[in-house]
Amino acid sequence: MTVSTEATRAPAHAAHSAGTLSPGERDVLWDMEEHFWTLGADNARATTATNAVMILPFPPGILQGDQIWAHLLKRTGWRSVVMGERRVIRSDEIAILTYRASAEKPDVPVFKALCTSTYLHDDDSWMRLSHQQTPVM
Numbered sequence: 001m002t003v004s005t006e007a008t009r010a011p012a013h014a015a016h017s018a019g020t021l022s023p024g025e026r027d028v029l030w031d032m033e034e035h036f037w038t039l040g041a042d043n044a045r046a047t048t049a050t051n052a053v054m055i056l057p058f059p060p061g062i063l064q065g066d067q068i069w070a071h072l073l074k075r076t077g078w079r080s081v082v083m084g085e086r087r088v089i090r091s092d093e094i095a096i097l098t099y100r101a102s103a104e105k106p107d108v109p110v111f112k113a114l115c116t117s118t119y120l121h122d123d124d125s126w127m128r129l130s131h132q133q134t135p136v137m
Contacts, residue, residue: 019090026088029126033097033117036128037081041072048128049120055132057113078103083115093121094129101133112136 021029036044054063060071083099090096096118103111113133119126 019092021088021090021095025095029088029095029097029119030083030086032119032126032128033099034081034083036117036131037078037101037103040077041069044072045069047126048131052128053130055130057133057135077105078111079106080104095119095121095126100136 032047036047048068051065052068054068055061056063056071063071081101081103083101085098085100087098088095096116098114098116101111101113101115103113113135115134116130116132117128118130120129
């Protein structure tokens with residue numbers, strides 16, 4: 001008896017066919033991500049969906065919607081961020097950026113974290129749906 005490999009394959013799923021971003025789209029997203037760190041809460045809010053989710057190092061934890069802005073208004077002020085080990089994946093209208101961040105602000109030790117942000121492309125613009133920071137030494 002012969003078993004066809006066609007019959008045993010899982011059906012195609014959109015998540016298996018990652019797309020690519022144009023160089024211009026990549027530049028836009030990485031600029032948005034850098035500005036998220038360095039241009040303050042007003043800029044971050046303008047590029048983030050209303051009911052977005054952020055997972056930030058303790059004590060903030062999991063924040064959503066207005067909780068994010070109450071926290072960020074007190075914690076902004078990064079003067080610079082270096083984003084290394086950059087990776088980006090796209091599936092349809094979703095793009096996920098991952099990177100290693102090293103951020104500085106006055107009177108605070110350098111903050112290092114593994115980060116990810118998820119963006120949705122809609123109505124000819126990108127909006128952040130989520131952001132996570134995992135501190136590293």
